[in-house]
Amino acid sequence: MKYSKDAALGNAIKEYLVEKGVETPVLMTDKSNTTKIRIIEKNFTNIMKTLGLDLSDDSLKDSPHRVAKMFVNEIFYGLDYGNFPKATAVENKMKYNEVVLVKNISITSTCEHHFVTIDGKCHIAYIPKEKVIGLSKINRIAKFFAKRPQIQERLSEQIYYALSFILETEDIAVIIDAEHYCVKSRGIEDISSSTTTSKIGGVFLDDSARAELIGLIK
Ligand SMILES: Nc1nc2c(ncn2[C@@H]2O[C@H](COP(=O)(O)OP(=O)(O)OP(=O)(O)O)[C@@H](O)[C@H]2O)c(=O)[nH]1
């Protein structure tokens, strides 16, 4: 992943999420990515063999390594705060104090109960106080927290508190609408339902501001 990272900011946000009680339950690991990939590869080999799959088949033989790389470097890279995007806020010199809304941010995450895909859209709004942030950084922060085993409620809250920490305001709204493949492709097998969650703070809690925001999203 080629983007600028900021581990110091990531670690400060981790502490803030722990304080707010919204951090993902994680235990410390000092294993390198190479070690993690080697261990996951070995364990996924066992899963495939247990299912009776023939790992000498050309198409299957590299799947354990492929899955291990995908877990560590792609779909779960947001477990590592060393990958937190460089998202430094800058002074709000123009004193802009109306809504900034980034709509339809594509999110793919992974359900932590079943380890299948969550696929949806995220809308993020804030009203600047002293600080503003590059627009793409909002998408990047949402994506960082999506790249973990997740539940949708916690994903909404983690994005909210990370932005609140960086932007030094509570005037933020995070709304996610997503389809869960654990609901769609298994279990209840409902192909049409989606789930909306939100974490809203500050002025967006007022009825009129909330109504205005919903109008802008529509
Ligand atoms: N609150 C919440 N629940 C979720 C999310 N993703 C998946 N779930 C639910 O987690 C629950 C896990 O329930 P269990 O009864 O332990 O699992 P299960 O036997 O596979 O349940 P079914 O999905 O109903 O077949 C299910 O109801 C899922 O729909 C999420 O993001 N938020």
Ligand SMILES: [Zn+2]
């Ligand atoms: Zn699930």
